[in-house]
Every structure is written in C-alpha cells, then in structure tokens.
Amino acid sequence: MKKNKLAIVFIFPLFLNLLFISSFTHADLKSYVTKPDPTYSYEIVDTKDIEGCKAKIIRLTSQTWQNIVWTHWLVLLCPPEIKNSDIAMLVISGGSNRQKEPNINSLEFKVAVTVAKKTNSVIAVLSQVPNQPLFDGRNEDEIIAYTYDKYLNGEGDEWPLLLPMVKSAVRAMDTIQLVQKDTDNHEIKRFVLTGGSKRGWTTWLTAATGDPRVVAIAPAVIDVLNMKQQMLHQLECYGTFSSEIEDYTRLKIPQRMHSPKGEQLLSIVDPYTYRNSLTLPKLILLGTNDPYWTVDSANLYFPDFPAPKYLCYQPNTGHDASPTGIATLAEFFLSTKEKKSFPSVSWEISKRNVINVKWDNPEGTAYLWKADSNNRDFRNSKWESTPLKGKGKAKAKLVQPKTGWSAYYVEVRFPGSFGNPYSICTQMKVLPENTYPFKVDKENVKAIPNDTTTK
Incomplete structure (x- = not known):
C-alpha cells in the first residue's frame, strides 16, 4: 500500500508537469x-x-x-x-x-x-x-x-x-x-x-x-x-x-x-x-x-x-x-x-493490391494515375492516366514493377460550376511496399545504403 502511495506521490506531479508543458506549448500560438x-x-x-x-x-x-x-x-x-x-x-x-x-x-x-x-x-x-x-x-x-x-x-x-x-x-x-x-x-x-x-x-x-x-x-x-x-x-x-x-x-x-x-x-x-x-x-x-x-x-x-x-x-x-x-x-x-x-470519395486497397474506390456523386468519372522510378525518387517522373469504368465506383489492379518502384493514385473528376472539372483523389500507393533504397539511423538522423535492396 505504501508503494502505491509513493508511486502516486511521484507520478502524479510528473503527469501534471507533462500536461502543463503540452498546454503551454499549444498556448504559445x-x-x-x-x-x-x-x-x-x-x-x-x-x-x-x-x-x-x-x-x-x-x-x-x-x-x-x-x-x-x-x-x-x-x-x-x-x-x-x-x-x-x-x-x-x-x-x-x-x-x-x-x-x-x-x-x-x-x-x-x-x-x-x-x-x-x-x-x-x-x-x-x-x-x-x-x-x-x-x-x-x-x-x-x-x-x-x-x-x-x-x-x-x-x-x-x-x-x-x-x-x-x-x-x-x-x-x-x-x-x-x-x-x-x-x-x-x-x-x-x-x-x-x-x-x-x-x-x-x-x-x-x-x-x-x-x-x-x-x-x-x-x-x-x-x-x-x-x-x-x-x-x-x-x-x-x-x-x-x-x-x-x-x-x-x-x-x-x-x-x-x-x-x-x-x-x-x-x-x-x-x-x-x-x-x-x-x-x-x-x-x-x-x-x-x-x-x-x-x-x-x-x-x-x-x-x-x-x-x-x-x-x-x-x-x-x-x-x-x-x-x-x-x-x-x-x-x-x-x-x-x-x-x-x-x-465523398472513399477507397480501400486489398492485400492483392486491388484498389476499390467509391464516390457519392453519380457524375464523377475515375482515372488511375501511375508513375515509375528506378530509385523511388518520383520528382522528375512522368505521370500518365488511364480511365476506369464504373459509375459511383471503380476498381483497378496496382501492378508491382519487376524493377524499381511504381506510384499510383485514383482521381475522381467531377463537372464544375466554373466551366472546368474539379478533382478529389485517393492517397498514394507506392509498390513494392515498405521497401526503400536506404535505411535510417534514427539516433543520428542520417541515411545508410540498404544493401538488401535490389531495386
């Protein structure tokens, strides 16, 4: 019982201190x-x-x-x-x-x-x-x-x-x-x-x-x-x-x-x-x-x-x-x-890398966008789109490349009030998943070449 009381004596002030710090820093803005x-x-x-x-x-x-x-x-x-x-x-x-x-x-x-x-x-x-x-x-x-x-x-x-x-x-x-x-x-x-x-x-x-x-x-x-x-x-x-x-x-x-x-x-x-x-x-x-x-x-x-x-x-x-x-x-x-x-646009990606997209405006049309990179750096990659079939929903297979990396997302395009269409998109999916050219030394915040990466 004394140990529990001692724990409360020491932990509770620490908790209050952490709470104060969090509140203080948020209050700064x-x-x-x-x-x-x-x-x-x-x-x-x-x-x-x-x-x-x-x-x-x-x-x-x-x-x-x-x-x-x-x-x-x-x-x-x-x-x-x-x-x-x-x-x-x-x-x-x-x-x-x-x-x-x-x-x-x-x-x-x-x-x-x-x-x-x-x-x-x-x-x-x-x-x-x-x-x-x-x-x-x-x-x-x-x-x-x-x-x-x-x-x-x-x-x-x-x-x-x-x-x-x-x-x-x-x-x-x-x-x-x-x-x-x-x-x-x-x-x-x-x-x-x-x-x-x-x-x-x-x-x-x-x-x-x-x-x-x-x-x-x-x-x-x-x-x-x-x-x-x-x-x-x-x-x-x-x-x-x-x-x-x-x-x-x-x-x-x-x-x-x-x-x-x-x-x-x-x-x-x-x-x-x-x-x-x-x-x-x-x-x-x-x-x-x-x-x-x-x-x-x-x-x-x-x-x-x-x-x-x-x-x-x-x-x-x-x-x-x-x-x-x-x-x-x-x-x-x-x-x-x-x-x-x-x-509203929602999506999910299966374990087999099939993306299923749904939207609630029947006038929307979906497009699959894709770009490739040999080193997972897509800053200079060219993106190309493919129209997807379906009204209110569509699906597409995201193909894992044999070498390098591929990035995908789906755009759902709607007719706009200003004469031009507007778009809502899914998140990006990069394949192969969780595979990177470098490891990270988090303690020293620096990169290390990943020798196991064959991409």
Missing part, C-alpha cells in the same frame, strides 16, 4: 496571436474597378514582431452582388516589402476576380506573408530556419516566424470585417483560408488557433505535416534531405527536432500536433512532382486527421498550382458558402 498590439492599423488607400469587381486596396499594419513593424497590402475584391453572402475567401500570399503597390494585373488576381463574381462573395488577397527580406536580406525559408535556430538556442519563445505569419492572417480577417461593415454595411462572419507553401503552413496554423470565423481551409503544396517523420522518410527515400530545404538542413534543424527544445518547437509549428481539434473541412492541394517532399508524404498525416478531409493531387505539377487545383479550390469555396457537402 494562440496567446501570441490574441495578444493585444497597439501597432495594428489599416488605411484604405485606393479603390479601383477590376473587371466588374470593386477592389479596395488597403495598407495593413498587422503587428510589431522582434521590433519590426509588419505591413501588408490587403486587397478586397467585391463583386456587385454580395449583400447575401456572409463568407469571404482569404488568399494568403507572399511578396516583398519593396512592393510599392499590389500587382492587381497578376494571374492570381484574375483568378480571384473570377471566383468573386461567380460566387458573389468577397475574395481578399493578403500579401507580404511573411514580411521580407529580413535579417540581412533573408527571404522565405531562410527566415524561418533562422528564427527556428534562435528559438532552439533559447533566445525567446516568440522567435518562430510562423507566429507573426499567423497573426497577419488573423489581423487581415479583422480588417476585412471592419472595412466591409464600415463601407458597405456588409457583415462577414465566415472565412475560407488558402495559401501555398509557407502560406499553406500559415493556413493550417491559423485554423489551429481555434478562431471560430475560420470554417474551412485549403492549404496547398505544404506536404510536410508530422515533420519529424517526414524528415526520416526523406532519408529512406533519397538518402539525403531534399535540396529545397537546405536552409533548414544547413542549421541542422531536422536533427535538432529530436531534442526536448525541438519537440517543443514542433508542438507549436507542426499542424499535425493540432490534428484532433481540426474538425473543419480541409482540402489539401498537392503537386505529384513537388521537389520539396516525397511522393507519398501525405500518407504520414492524412489518415490521422478527422473528416471532412479531401486530397487533390495535381499531376505533373511541382511546388505550384495547376488549373485542376484552382478549379477544385473554387468549387470547395462555393460548396462551403452554400453549406453543401463536397463529394
């Missing part, structure tokens, strides 16, 4: 975002007509971070008929602090105008996320890696760059609501967020703050959730890390993820940490040939997120958006606006 900042302000500097949409051009100051004032261009694209729409899409974009004005003639804005008019909703484009260049001319991943290094060295809890990136998105939502109410007496209550790469990462984490205004997200080409496992997976596939993440590997960020401080960093910036609370609809847009990641990176996180969730692979596409991805994003926004369900 939300507490930073919700912390009052008197720097926040905005000014409508111009109003223009863009193909029938009123464009309100706003100079937004979102915050002061590390003694740096963050400013952004925020453009609201307002079609003529928006009174009955309580929803807006926020497109989180990049750009430079040297930008004297937003590039409203870009393809990004042309697409946004089309979606705004088709859905009779406000589409907002937020630029300069993050503010850059910073810290002696650093940009993009250079800045993120630099701030991670600062955090891991114990130089301050607010160093991770994703914190101010998320706050800029939240301040943009605040501004959109205020401007629409003040100028048009138009009330915005709901937001769909989207962005690519670092901005896709920002999209995930903005939803992770629990902001009730965010009702759906569509992160693009950020295929690195469950980050620690993703780094190990790159090693077993490539034998090294992708050269695209050199800014991180130069500072040994993947190795430092395995330290206590690294674990704490991941609990703040890895969207996988928040997976159980992210119950809102999620459309994940990915390129099959994205040089940053592995072909099957999504398999390390997608199954663990709660529904509703949707994958859209863009074939023969790198770290970018394709017409298929843009059409799917637009349809996803429209279905969210109208509070309609996105088509």
Whole structure:
C-alpha cells in the first residue's frame, strides 16, 4: 500500500508537469496571436474597378514582431452582388516589402476576380506573408530556419516566424470585417483560408488557433505535416534531405527536432500536433512532382486527421498550382458558402493490391494515375492516366514493377460550376511496399545504403 502511495506521490506531479508543458506549448500560438498590439492599423488607400469587381486596396499594419513593424497590402475584391453572402475567401500570399503597390494585373488576381463574381462573395488577397527580406536580406525559408535556430538556442519563445505569419492572417480577417461593415454595411462572419507553401503552413496554423470565423481551409503544396517523420522518410527515400530545404538542413534543424527544445518547437509549428481539434473541412492541394517532399508524404498525416478531409493531387505539377487545383479550390469555396457537402470519395486497397474506390456523386468519372522510378525518387517522373469504368465506383489492379518502384493514385473528376472539372483523389500507393533504397539511423538522423535492396 505504501508503494502505491509513493508511486502516486511521484507520478502524479510528473503527469501534471507533462500536461502543463503540452498546454503551454499549444498556448504559445494562440496567446501570441490574441495578444493585444497597439501597432495594428489599416488605411484604405485606393479603390479601383477590376473587371466588374470593386477592389479596395488597403495598407495593413498587422503587428510589431522582434521590433519590426509588419505591413501588408490587403486587397478586397467585391463583386456587385454580395449583400447575401456572409463568407469571404482569404488568399494568403507572399511578396516583398519593396512592393510599392499590389500587382492587381497578376494571374492570381484574375483568378480571384473570377471566383468573386461567380460566387458573389468577397475574395481578399493578403500579401507580404511573411514580411521580407529580413535579417540581412533573408527571404522565405531562410527566415524561418533562422528564427527556428534562435528559438532552439533559447533566445525567446516568440522567435518562430510562423507566429507573426499567423497573426497577419488573423489581423487581415479583422480588417476585412471592419472595412466591409464600415463601407458597405456588409457583415462577414465566415472565412475560407488558402495559401501555398509557407502560406499553406500559415493556413493550417491559423485554423489551429481555434478562431471560430475560420470554417474551412485549403492549404496547398505544404506536404510536410508530422515533420519529424517526414524528415526520416526523406532519408529512406533519397538518402539525403531534399535540396529545397537546405536552409533548414544547413542549421541542422531536422536533427535538432529530436531534442526536448525541438519537440517543443514542433508542438507549436507542426499542424499535425493540432490534428484532433481540426474538425473543419480541409482540402489539401498537392503537386505529384513537388521537389520539396516525397511522393507519398501525405500518407504520414492524412489518415490521422478527422473528416471532412479531401486530397487533390495535381499531376505533373511541382511546388505550384495547376488549373485542376484552382478549379477544385473554387468549387470547395462555393460548396462551403452554400453549406453543401463536397463529394465523398472513399477507397480501400486489398492485400492483392486491388484498389476499390467509391464516390457519392453519380457524375464523377475515375482515372488511375501511375508513375515509375528506378530509385523511388518520383520528382522528375512522368505521370500518365488511364480511365476506369464504373459509375459511383471503380476498381483497378496496382501492378508491382519487376524493377524499381511504381506510384499510383485514383482521381475522381467531377463537372464544375466554373466551366472546368474539379478533382478529389485517393492517397498514394507506392509498390513494392515498405521497401526503400536506404535505411535510417534514427539516433543520428542520417541515411545508410540498404544493401538488401535490389531495386
């Protein structure tokens, strides 16, 4: 009996301590975002007509971070008929602090105008996320890696760059609501967020703050959730890390993820940490040939997120958006606006590698996509499709190659409201299964040639 009491005396405080640490690290994101900042302000500097949409051009100051004032261009694209729409899409974009004005003639804005008019909703484009260049001319991943290094060295809890990136998105939502109410007496209550790469990462984490205004997200080409496992997976596939993440590997960020401080960093910036609370609809847009990641990176996180969730692979596409991805994003926004369900696609793969796919929209048609690689590196592989027979369901045999590796997924294509079809896809399947060119020394986070691999 005394032993049990002693165990409780020692274990219970330890449990409370672990619980506190977990809660504290999760709170870092939300507490930073919700912390009052008197720097926040905005000014409508111009109003223009863009193909029938009123464009309100706003100079937004979102915050002061590390003694740096963050400013952004925020453009609201307002079609003529928006009174009955309580929803807006926020497109989180990049750009430079040297930008004297937003590039409203870009393809990004042309697409946004089309979606705004088709859905009779406000589409907002937020630029300069993050503010850059910073810290002696650093940009993009250079800045993120630099701030991670600062955090891991114990130089301050607010160093991770994703914190101010998320706050800029939240301040943009605040501004959109205020401007629409003040100028048009138009009330915005709901937001769909989207962005690519670092901005896709920002999209995930903005939803992770629990902001009730965010009702759906569509992160693009950020295929690195469950980050620690993703780094190990790159090693077993490539034998090294992708050269695209050199800014991180130069500072040994993947190795430092395995330290206590690294674990704490991941609990703040890895969207996988928040997976159980992210119950809102999620459309994940990915390129099959994205040089940053592995072909099957999504398999390390997608199954663990709660529904509703949707994958859209863009074939023969790198770290970018394709017409298929843009059409799917637009349809996803429209279905969210109208509070309609996105088509449900389900699948299972038998032990004999037969994939059975089902979908609930009878107008859908299925295609099997395949690519080959002699070394399990599909970044430069060519993807080709084969139509599958069936209405509402289809099946296909996934053939294991005699040499090398083959990757497969099924796309279900639906007629869209914008004149182009949109797609929902299954996860990737790579054959042979669980066979890699390299082993991984997890303790030292490095690859070892796999002599038993004959591929």
